[in-house]
Amino acid sequence: MKAEKPMQPDPRQHYLTPLRQTTFHPRTAAANRLNSWGPWGGYTTVLEYDDLAMEHSAIRNAATVYDLCPMVKYRVRGPEAAAYLNRLTVRNAAKLPVGAVHYTIWCDDAGHIIDDGTLFRLGEADFRICCQERHLPWLLDSAFGFEVSVAEETEEIAALSLQGPCSFAVLKAAGFDVAALKPFRMATFGFDGGELMISRTGFTGDLGYELWIAPDHALALWDCLFEAGAPWGLRPIGTQALDLARTEAGFIITNLDFVPAHQAVREDRVRSPFEMSLDWMIDWNKGHFTGRRALLAERERGSRWAFVGLDIDGNVSAEHAIVYHDRKREVGQITAACWSPTLKRNIALAHLERPYHAGKSDNLWVEVYAMRELQYVKLMLRAKVCDRPFFNPDRRRATPPGPF
Incomplete structure (x- = not known):
């Protein structure tokens, strides 16, 4: 057939x-x-x-x-593909073995995140980037001076x-x-x-x-x-179920949890790897990469924002809610939230101004408007900063996996 x-x-x-x-x-x-x-x-x-x-x-x-x-896919090939990706992204692509994948991000010259995605090493000089948004002009501009080809293969x-x-x-x-x-x-x-x-x-x-x-x-x-x-x-x-699961896992999504640097209209809406808790992946010893100087300066002076997990009282989901300190001062906003069916917890991902993510995190409140029979009721719910991921089962890493 x-x-x-x-x-x-x-x-x-x-x-x-x-x-x-x-x-x-x-x-x-x-x-x-x-x-x-x-x-x-x-x-x-x-x-x-x-x-x-x-x-x-x-x-x-x-x-x-x-x-x-619909996930955007780019193919990167050529004898200097690894060197090009080392310049483009914050992780060390040259250390990625053939047949392996890693999660990575890339920034602009100011150290602000453009997008995140997964990098597949298909061969010694053959890679695939999978990401949320389209970036071909940026990828081609970044390839100047490298012996490498970059092409979109989303439809292929x-x-x-x-x-x-x-x-x-x-x-x-x-x-x-x-x-x-x-x-x-x-x-x-x-x-x-x-x-x-x-x-x-x-x-x-x-x-x-x-x-x-x-x-x-x-x-x-x-x-x-x-x-x-x-x-x-x-x-x-569908996407709604996936969004519930990714929130439980503490994963982020471009244009939901952060605005890509080249799309942001307001300068204070962009975020750096430090401000998204993604600085763990930066390889400072691999040589120069786009945004390195700005990120070194930020590491010295400190960052304005922190990206955290929140555990919120009650069972009313707090999507897009404002976070307050002592019920008075606005100190952040929630980007993703849900009542977790798996954990039976009211969880959220949020941007908080420092030091309200740590040193002054003991008196945080979330303003939620709950629909009660066609009428909104304002709730002020206590929130606590907690570790991410919220859900992280051992079966995710077991090799071979269990016979479920």
């Missing part, structure tokens, strides 16, 4: 379909019982298939798939995120032996006459994998996974 190919709109009539459909759209549309859609990177993506609580529960108790096709790679404690069991049932695959490593398998790359990565803070394949084989992969995953209750999830 010949593999079904997804229909793509005529590029000459792009104005009729301002949002493109992903390679998996024939399957996601059929499963989207609520007809709940949203935009992501120029594509239409599912927000919720049928039941948010059940989708989130499947992430933590079974296995799920999420359509990753179909991707699925397979997450949950049963994800390993689903892959095993589908015929893919990933028992020896460690976190942040990848392996390649033959599939449907093509090649499937599986990386042990994800955005849920749980055991999980990401699957990368050519679009012509994408629907066959979806069908294979759902046939193999039926005994484990495999189900698709």
Whole structure:
């Protein structure tokens, strides 16, 4: 039986379909019982298939798939690819082994974050960057003087995120032996006459994998996974369930938890790696990289902001709430929040002015407006700074994974 190919709109009539459909759209549309859609990177993506609580529960108790096709992907090749990436990003790309992945960020000259993403080393001189926003002009400008090529390949790679404690069991049932695959490593398998790359990565803070394949084989992969995953209750999830899971894991999202430096209109909205608690990844000894001088100066003088986790009283989610000290002084704002179904805690991610993140964190309050039968009620809820990630199970790192 010949593999079904997804229909793509005529590029000459792009104005009729301002949002493109992903390679998996024939399957996601059929499963989207609520007809709940949203935009992501120029594509239409599912927000919720049928039941948010059940989708989130499947992430933590079974296995799920999420359509990753809209994620922006860049291919970086050439004899000086590692040197170029060392100049572009804050981590040491030259130390990344072939077949490995690491999380990284890149900054502008002022040391402000442009974006975060994952860097895959596919070969000695062959890398892939996956990120939230499009940055081709910046990447090309940064490549000046390096023997390297940079090209976007978003439409050339179909991707699925397979997450949950049963994800390993689903892959095993589908015929893919990933028992020896460690976190942040990848392996390649033959599939449907093509090649499937599986990386042990994800955005849920749980055991999980990401699957990368050519679009012509994408629907066959979806069908294979759902046939193999039926005994484990495999189900698709939308962005809302993923956002719950990533908040529990304490992960950040561009344009939700920070504004990219080149998109910010207000100068005080940008953030540095220190202000996003990402300074741990900076390799100060690898040589010069974009933003290094500014970050060295910030390390000496200190930063204005801190990015923290909060534990909030009650069970009313505090999205976009203002944080106060002693109920009077505004000292920060919440960027992501939820009542965690997994932890049974009211948690949040927030920017706090220093020193209210530490030395003066003993009297913090969050202003929340709760809807009570068509009327808002103002609540002042006590908040405590706490460690991230909120959720960090051992199964996420176990190799081989347990037989859930």
